Amino acid sequence: MTNKNLELQSLDVIFDRMVEVMDHSKKDIFIISEQSRQSFEEMKVELEIIRGSIEAVILEGDSLEAKSRLARNRLAEVSKNFNSYDEPQVRSAYENANELQINLLIKRNEEKQLRQRRDELERRLQGLLEMIERADQLVNQVNIVINYLTSDLKEVGEALENAKIKQDFTLKIIEAQEEERKRLSREIHDGPAQMLANVLLRTDLINLTYQQRGGDEAMKEIIELKSTVRDALSEVRRIIYDLRPMALDDLGLIPTLRKYITTTGEYNPAKKIHFQTFGEELRLQPNFEVAIFRLIQECLTNGLKHGQFTEAWVKIEWVKHKINIIVKDNGVGFDPKVVKEKSFGLIGMQERVDLLDGTMKIISSPGNGTTILFSIPLNEE
Numbered sequence: 001m002t003n004k005n006l007e008l009q010s011l012d013v014i015f016d017r018m019v020e021v022m023d024h025s026k027k028d029i030f031i032i033s034e035q036s037r038q039s040f041e042e043m044k045v046e047l048e049i050i051r052g053s054i055e056a057v058i059l060e061g062d063s064l065e066a067k068s069r070l071a072r073n074r075l076a077e078v079s080k081n082f083n084s085y086d087e088p089q090v091r092s093a094y095e096n097a098n099e100l101q102i103n104l105l106i107k108r109n110e111e112k113q114l115r116q117r118r119d120e121l122e123r124r125l126q127g128l129l130e131m132i133e134r135a136d137q138l139v140n141q142v143n144i145v146i147n148y149l150t151s152d153l154k155e156v157g158e159a160l161e162n163a164k165i166k167q168d169f170t171l172k173i174i175e176a177q178e179e180e181r182k183r184l185s186r187e188i189h190d191g192p193a194q195m196l197a198n199v200l201l202r203t204d205l206i207n208l209t210y211q212q213r214g215g216d217e218a219m220k221e222i223i224e225l226k227s228t229v230r231d232a233l234s235e236v237r238r239i240i241y242d243l244r245p246m247a248l249d250d251l252g253l254i255p256t257l258r259k260y261i262t263t264t265g266e267y268n269p270a271k272k273i274h275f276q277t278f279g280e281e282l283r284l285q286p287n288f289e290v291a292i293f294r295l296i297q298e299c300l301t302n303g304l305k306h307g308q309f310t311e312a313w314v315k316i317e318w319v320k321h322k323i324n325i326i327v328k329d330n331g332v333g334f335d336p337k338v339v340k341e342k343s344f345g346l347i348g349m350q351e352r353v354d355l356l357d358g359t360m361k362i363i364s365s366p367g368n369g370t371t372i373l374f375s376i377p378l379n380e381e
Helices: 003-080 087-159 163-213 215-243 247-251 253-267 286-307 336-342 344-355
Strands: 272-278 311-319 322-329 359-364 370-377
Touching: 003 087, 163 215, 247 253, 247 286, 253 272, 253 286, 253 311, 286 311, 286 322, 286 344, 286 370, 344 359, 344 370
Parallel strands: 272 311
Antiparallel strands: 311 322, 322 370, 359 370
């Protein structure tokens, strides 16, 4: 057995051990996340109970304060006209006023303690939420690393003999991974994270509305909150679908696009999206099908988010040696010269088109909708 084979076997042992350690670490992080999530739910229940107790104590305190005020007035009257009342009446007025004052102080102190407990629970809930989010991020990051290690880098490590090539290849993988994380981070931050933060604020608003303006107004807030939650769910599902439309591998580009457009229409019932294809449909190389799907997906996503269209059209034409794509909508439009330099979406589309040696043309102006034309040469090999 050569020294090279021995070295490769040693590397395999080290590699397998490293993957095993990372997998155990992932499980430990997951356990911590689940324990934190359970504590979070339990604290939420306790917080709701505390808030209800505060409301009840405030009402009782207000009632006692009103009674105490009347008792003090009665005591003042008795003291002022001392000779007009007998001793039992004087004693009764004094004891009643004193007892109500003591009960009021007890209730106010109870309210203070409940408020302190509420504030403490809210701080701990925020800390647990941050811990859960961080644990979920760590689990996802470890999953990504393990997937890369087990699917790609192990075979690459055996194939690449030059250390410099290994290093450059690994750096490219990490760079691509970080770019994808940044993109996902931006989408989650701008979408579901903002919506969920709004949900937390709205729940407090509903509670306050119910106290101050009654159940009908609170119900209106709940209906609006339900709409926000539905939007957040739709955005989460879109992001999950964006990670990888599995139908591309099984069905191909055109059936996957039909399914995507149908699903998008279901999530956006006020929008109408038309889809047409002309010519003989072909199965393309996987990287071509993914890239073309992403281009159309980005056009529709931009139109839904920023273009505010009510109707859109997607047309695909299969001609000899190339595929032509038109995505058009009747939205608000924009100035391509102004927006293009600031839009990650448009920049990303142009980069995809360049990688496919294709062309992209944008036709749009404020108030006149948007049309985007793609022409992608097909690699018949």
